[in-house]
Amino acid sequence: MITALTRAVSxxxxxxxxxxxxxxxxxVALAQAQHxxxxxALHSLGAQVQQLPPTPHLPDAVFVEDxxxxxxxxxxxxxxGAISRRPETASVAAALAAYRPLIxxxxxxxxDGGDVLRMGRRLxxxxxxRSNQAxxxxxxxxxAPYGYHVVGVPVSGCLHLKSAVTLxxxxxxxxxxxxxxxxxxxxxxxxxxxxxEPYAGNGLLLGETLIYPAGxxxxxxxxxxxxxxxxxxxxxxxxKAEGAVTCCSLLITGP
Ligand code: GLY
Numbered sequence: 001m002i003t004a005l006t007r008a009v010s011x012x013x014x015x016x017x018x019x020x021x022x023x024x025x026x027x028v029a030l031a032q033a034q035h036x037x038x039x040x041a042l043h044s045l046g047a048q049v050q051q052l053p054p055t056p057h058l059p060d061a062v063f064v065e066d067x068x069x070x071x072x073x074x075x076x077x078x079x080x081g082a083i084s085r086r087p088e089t090a091s092v093a094a095a096l097a098a099y100r101p102l103i104x105x106x107x108x109x110x111x112d113g114g115d116v117l118r119m120g121r122r123l124x125x126x127x128x129x130r131s132n133q134a135x136x137x138x139x140x141x142x143x144a145p146y147g148y149h150v151v152g153v154p155v156s157g158c159l160h161l162k163s164a165v166t167l168x169x170x171x172x173x174x175x176x177x178x179x180x181x182x183x184x185x186x187x188x189x190x191x192x193x194x195x196x197e198p199y200a201g202n203g204l205l206l207g208e209t210l211i212y213p214a215g216x217x218x219x220x221x222x223x224x225x226x227x228x229x230x231x232x233x234x235x236x237x238x239x240k241a242e243g244a245v246t247c248c249s250l251l252i253t254g255p
Contacts, residue, residue: 002206004047005095005250008054009035009062009238016059016241017082019129019159024240031237035062038211038233038248045206045231047251053091060085062238063247066112066130066160067092069123069139070252073146075100076139081110081130092250099252103142111135114160114247119167122149124185126161155180162246164201168210168228174219176201191226194218202244203230211245 009032014025039049055061060082067089069076075096077089093102105111115126123143125136133152140150155161157179164179172189175182176198182190193200193216200216203223212220214232223230235245 001253001255002047003099003252004039004042004049005052005064005092005252006035006039006042006049006248007052007061007064008032010054010056010059012056012059013062013237013241014059017084018242020157021240021242026237026240028237031241034234034237035248038235038245041211041231041233042206042249045209045211047206050095052095055088055091058085058088060241061088063114063241063243064088064092064250065247066114068096068250069111069113069116069118070096070100070250071118071143071146071148072253073100074143075102076111076142077102077104078111078113079105079107079109079135080112081128081132096250096252099254105135105138108132109135109138111139112160113250114162115155117161117165117167119185121147122151124151124153124161126155126164126180127152128155128160130160151184153180153184158199159242162202163199163244166201166203166246167205168203168223168226169205169208172226172228174201174203174210174223189226191219191222191228194222199239199244202246204245204249206251213239213245215239
């Protein structure tokens with residue numbers, strides 16, 4: 001059983017944080033419709049979707065991934081790098097407490113869950129504008145007893161590590177090598193994003209299927225040629241808010 005925590009798109013999403021993108025008008029109704037379709041995709045792939053309480057006053061709260069890191073044994077409640085996003089964590093912690101013991105990162109650590117790429121017992125943490133060395137050290141200390149190895153990796157040119165690289169299959173990385181060094185991750189099969197689609201490195205693996213933005217057809221073709229089953233979703237409005245498909249859910253495995 002997989003539970004996917006999600007949160008409704010805020011009517012204030014147009015005031016979201018932006019780091020690498022210029023602000024563009026966001027069609028809130030379309031963003032909400034795209035988010036509903038994303039939730040339907042999660043459901044169609046077997047996840048039970050649990051909606052967190054809406055927080056209409058928090059523009060970025062739809063991007064629930066940044067507030068926590070859910071592992072098999074424990075969940076880490078992050079301290080998001082953007083101050084405006086810190087009020088998002090309390091309601092996520094309240095929901096996750098039903099599933100896992102919680103560990104709260106403490107100042108001066110800052111971490112966005114979008115910077116955490118898990119591969120088995122190894123957690124790669126992007127040293128981005130949002131996530132810092134103190135977070136890496138706190139995670140390392142907290143997770144060593146559970147057998148996790150925490151590795152910091154440099155990332156540049158994008159918001160989060162998972163803007164640059166995600167798992168497209170257990171043995172396959174979807175990656176923008178302009179933003180992160182592929183050699184850091186060991187000998188895995190690589191699907192590089194198409195040159196014209198730098199933001200195409202973010203897909204959400206659920207079972208054997210990759211939930212993937214419809215807006216990157218060249219990279220989608222590469223993924224399909226690599227034998228990766230895709231479920232395409234339209235996320236144009238969420239992308240304008242510097243979001244992507246992993247950002248919009250927290251996956252919890254198990255009862
Ligand atoms: N707008 C997404 C973020 O900055 O966190």
